[in-house]
Amino acid sequence: MAEEVTARVSRYVNDGSDQDLRRLLRGAELVAEPARTAFRRAGVQQGWNVIDCGCGPLGGLAVLAEMVGPAGRVVGVDLSQATVQRARAVMSALELGNVEVIAGGLHDLDSAALGGPFDLAFTRLFLMHQPDPVRTLRHIADLLRPGGWLVAHEQLPSPPPRSHPNLEALTGTWDLIYEVLHRNGVPARVVEDLPRSARQAGLEVTAMSGFFGVIDPEVMFELDAASIAALRERGIQLGIAAERIDGLVRDLQAAAKDGGYEWVTSPFFLDLALRKPAARQPR
Numbered sequence: 001m002a003e004e005v006t007a008r009v010s011r012y013v014n015d016g017s018d019q020d021l022r023r024l025l026r027g028a029e030l031v032a033e034p035a036r037t038a039f040r041r042a043g044v045q046q047g048w049n050v051i052d053c054g055c056g057p058l059g060g061l062a063v064l065a066e067m068v069g070p071a072g073r074v075v076g077v078d079l080s081q082a083t084v085q086r087a088r089a090v091m092s093a094l095e096l097g098n099v100e101v102i103a104g105g106l107h108d109l110d111s112a113a114l115g116g117p118f119d120l121a122f123t124r125l126f127l128m129h130q131p132d133p134v135r136t137l138r139h140i141a142d143l144l145r146p147g148g149w150l151v152a153h154e155q156l157p158s159p160p161p162r163s164h165p166n167l168e169a170l171t172g173t174w175d176l177i178y179e180v181l182h183r184n185g186v187p188a189r190v191v192e193d194l195p196r197s198a199r200q201a202g203l204e205v206t207a208m209s210g211f212f213g214v215i216d217p218e219v220m221f222e223l224d225a226a227s228i229a230a231l232r233e234r235g236i237q238l239g240i241a242a243e244r245i246d247g248l249v250r251d252l253q254a255a256a257k258d259g260g261y262e263w264v265t266s267p268f269f270l271d272l273a274l275r276k277p278a279a280r281q282p283r
């Protein structure tokens with residue numbers, strides 16, 4: 001099953017006619033290996049019931065589907081209806097029948113509504129967007145069985161991503177993304193403070209690690225340009241100058257076509273394994 005899904009993703013990436021989807025899948029494959037490693041560390045097994053919180057159009061859904069197998073169940077949740085439709089189309093294109101994608105705000109959906117309790121929850125680039133991370137972590141803890149796992153892959157603001165040769169717009173993009181988050185009410189040091197927030201939410205921090213992805217420049221610059229173009233409207237509402245955003249999009253698109261860049265990194269991911277304490281045995 002594992003190889004089958006990986007092969008299906010790469011077939012889709014190589015043969016697919018949908019440019020946007022190809023880019024998305026290539027981007028996701030680059031962070032798929034650290035996700036697999038983190039899921040293995042948590043002991044994911046065939047037959048597990050797992051949830052990807054804020055799954056986006058793909059997130060960790062395909063990797064989780066591969067690891068829990070046909071006897072398992074993967075639930076993806078996302079606030080955006082358009083994203084959920086996209087995720088359902090991707091799952092159907094990849095013929096992953098054990099994945100269900102639900103539209104809604106995570107805080108509005110309890111364990112019963114989602115088909116919990118879950119053996120494992122995953123967040124990637126999700127907790128870093130939450131205005132009250134302790135509340136969100138408590139809610140995720142409520143979705144887990146006693147002894148269940150939360151794997152969190154969230155990006156630190158520093159160190160920023162790097163490329164060779166250096167592209168100024170890369171740092172500018174990263175600063176802009178974090179500035180929009182903070183203006184949007186996300187607390188400063190949201191990711192740095194995650195271990196403490198997790199403990200406050202009643203979770204144990206069982207392992208910490210971290211990683212950069214090293215990525216094909218063309219893919220990364222295009223993904224970055226698409227990400228900041230997507231937050232343009234919100235950024236302007238929050239007082240960021242349109243010219244600053246447009247200038248970065250232009251520079252990134254030009255760099256994507258340039259062909260002279262050797263490599264580019266992702267921002268640095270903090271990788272946390274968090275666990276809901278196991279139920280106490282009656283004496």
Ligand SMILES: C[S@@+](CC[C@H](N)C(=O)[O-])C[C@H]1O[C@@H](n2cnc3c(N)ncnc32)[C@H](O)[C@@H]1O
Binds near residue numbers: 053077080107129
């Ligand atoms: C930056 S994207 C990351 C997507 C995916 N996890 C990945 O790794 O590619 C964050 C996603 O979280 C979703 N999201 C943010 N807050 C949410 C909430 N409270 N409930 C459900 N989804 C949420 C957004 O709609 C968006 O699709």
